[in-house]
Amino acid sequence: MLAVTFVDRVGSGLAEVTAVLYFTYVVGLGTAQIGLLLGVSGAIGIAGPPLAGLVADRVPLRPLLVTVQAGRAVAAFALLTTTDLRLLLVVNAVASLGNRASSVLTKLYATRVAGPDRTRYQAVNRTVSNSGWAVGGLVAAAALTAGTTTVYRCLLIGDALSFVAAALLTLRCTEPASPTRAVAQGPRPAGPAAADATETQGTQTQGTKTERIKAQGTETEGAKAQATQPEGIKAQGTAAEGTGKPATVTPWRDRRYLLYTATEAALFLDDSVLKIGLPLWLITATSAPHQLAPLLLVLNNALVVLCQVPFARFGATPAKARRSLLPLAAVLLGAGAALAASAVGAPWFATGALLLAATAFTVAEMLHAAISWELSVALAPPQAQGAYLGVHGLAQAVQRSTGPLAVTAAMAAGPLGWLGLGAALAATCCAQRHLVRDADAPALSVAPVTVSEH
Known part of the structure; x- marks a missing residue:
């Protein structure tokens, strides 16, 4: 791949x-x-x-x-x-x-x-x-x-x-196992036990033994589901109780995941800042040489190629990803301050401030990427990973449409606009940290469970 x-x-x-x-x-x-x-x-x-x-x-x-x-x-x-x-x-x-x-x-x-x-x-x-x-x-x-x-x-x-x-x-790639279709094959038990096991798993049958097994299984599965599912998913499961139909797990009813995705759309703004804001700000508001603009993009690309893999450790687990949101807030605030400072001073000072801002926004980009990869999956139930990641993908899509407007609005406000943008992004990091405060719970990163046929 x-x-x-x-x-x-x-x-x-x-x-x-x-x-x-x-x-x-x-x-x-x-x-x-x-x-x-x-x-x-x-x-x-x-x-x-x-x-x-x-x-x-x-x-x-x-x-x-x-x-x-x-x-x-x-x-x-x-x-x-x-x-x-x-x-x-x-x-x-x-x-x-x-x-x-x-x-x-x-x-x-x-x-x-x-x-x-x-x-x-x-x-x-x-x-x-x-x-x-x-x-x-x-x-x-x-x-x-x-x-x-x-x-x-x-x-x-x-x-x-x-x-x-x-x-x-x-x-030429292999088909990955899906939590919604993965089936673990096991040895088929022999004799009467095979019939009992088959009846218990597959169909409704008569007899107190089978009914007792089904009841125990239902209670156990319900307890596990309540223990492991995020709040939005629990609510969906509760609403479906008593209807006789399996609950449909959908991110569109998971308010926490929707709010998380909304904060993600703001934190993806580094893309618009690096591709649109930095070059335009350099040309229109600073005394730095215009030849620096493409070099800032080269710097961004080189740093990502060299450092993204080491930065993965900041999102290795949900708990680490959540803790890394505070350093991310500090980096974004500093990046906004560096851009604001680049409008003041001699060309050498403006050049240094722009290089610092480009580096800081690139560090924020790599740090947020690691955090986002982990939390977007950890907050999603295994049986609906595709649907949840699809909703999370809206964050980048929306940013690409609205990001240029937000960045140009910050530019129009001058240095204070960049300070305000940095502060707003830092506040968004803190809000997201509160939103995913239970992300270090085992329930959010459990491995997909496969069900044996036999």
């Missing part, structure tokens, strides 16, 4: 650098039309994570991921076949849905394969992802020096082919 991630991100690096130029110089769209195209497709793409997570709890994960990759390839090729804005809106919306869905499905795959080591696996996966994006971006930057229509088309074809390659590589 790491190879899948690398190939996928190489293609993304090719496309992200090229797409806007292609729409401008080859398709002939104006600035407003490009904004409409990207804005509408981005908004539609928000539905990708919850839809993918919901489906992933009901069907095998590997073929679903292959299907999504194939759909992304078709959409990428389709972009090259039309210059009509309406068709481009449809195609780009499909591509956006696929991109967001793929991200959630990859995370779910890692969760099921890596088990307790999921945070470290995700750290390695993110390192590989950044490396792939850097390779794709460098190739695109070198190719775009020619600036011809053929080059633009070739780079986008490379993006489409990367999805084809990712789908083929995914076919």
